Amino acid sequence: MELKSALLVVPVLTLPDYSIPFVIETDAIGNGIGAFLMQKDHPISFISKGLSACHATLSGYKKELLALYKNGKENLVADALSRIQGAELMSMLICLVQADLWDEIKANWTTDPLLQVLIESLQVQPRKHFTWLNPQLRRTGKLVVGDDTSLRTKILSLWNFTHVGGHSGIDATTRKVMAYFYWNGIRSDIANFVYKCVVCKRNKYDTSAYPGLLQPLPIFAFPWMDICMDFIEELL
Known part of the structure; x- marks a missing residue:
């Protein structure tokens, strides 16, 4: 209640x-x-x-x-x-932001040929990591998304462009998306998606360590102070 x-x-x-x-x-x-x-x-x-x-x-x-x-x-x-539960919370979050996304994920399980074969096999014989319950296709508790570029892009857009994602960068976006979803190559897809984000490129500063000033070679005081040799063979 x-x-x-x-x-x-x-x-x-x-x-x-x-x-x-x-x-x-x-x-x-x-x-x-x-x-x-x-x-x-x-x-x-x-x-x-x-x-x-x-x-x-x-x-x-x-x-x-x-x-x-x-x-x-x-x-x-x-x-x-x-x-x-975590899965129910994820469903609430999706419904709050984009009502049709959950329906697209469920429809994807019936349109992707590979996922259809997987679902049919799970109904006959349980498999390690994968489950088909309620009915939801999951891998280690995460919703499985098939080979649908537009659906994957919509998911990544939700967790990056909107206030839910907030352009959090590659590492944070990867943790958020992988907490709920799974598909082959998900890490590289997230990295490429965030890397191509124009807003992130314009507003994110470089967090790498400052390399410092360049250290030029010392000026020699007289000729032949430093001698280097190299052997070159088979010149034509």
């Missing part, structure tokens, strides 16, 4: 108004932590993550210390996030 109530109250995210104070609502329960950045009782941004095996064994009181705690009935929004 709490999850349904929370989703009915806050169906979509909104843009922030920096002239109004922000409120953070958080909760930790079970094996997850959820937090909402609120403004005028409306969500601006959110985060939800699972607890590590070490933290999952902590008592309820200690788990609450991993997040700012707001009491019971006043904390419906964050309670919903802390109780929701």
Whole structure:
């Protein structure tokens, strides 16, 4: 009931108004932590993550210390996030930003020939890493995306161009996308996509270490101070 109530109250995210104070609502329960950045009782941004095996064994009181705690009935929004599974949260995120993306991913499983063969084989014999349940095609818990360039581009655009991605760079975008999706060559596709992003090229500064000043060769004080030799053979 709490999850349904929370989703009915806050169906979509909104843009922030920096002239109004922000409120953070958080909760930790079970094996997850959820937090909402609120403004005028409306969500601006959110985060939800699972607890590590070490933290999952902590008592309820200690788990609450991993997040700012707001009491019971006043904390419906964050309670919903802390109780929701990662895949369901990803579905919420996709629906909030682009409603038809989830449908395209599901349709891709029925149109890609290789994925059709994989799904049929999974229904007969389970395979390592891959599962077909609910019905969703996953590899180690991540949604499998077939050989569809437009769909892959749409996914990468969502996690790079929009406020969800925020042009975070190759490493951060790779972590975000690979937390939910899998396809062959996903790392190289993400790197090439972000590398070609015009906004990133214009606004991202070079984070490599400064090489320092050039060190020219010393000026010799007199002839034959430094002698070098090389052997060259088979000249025509």
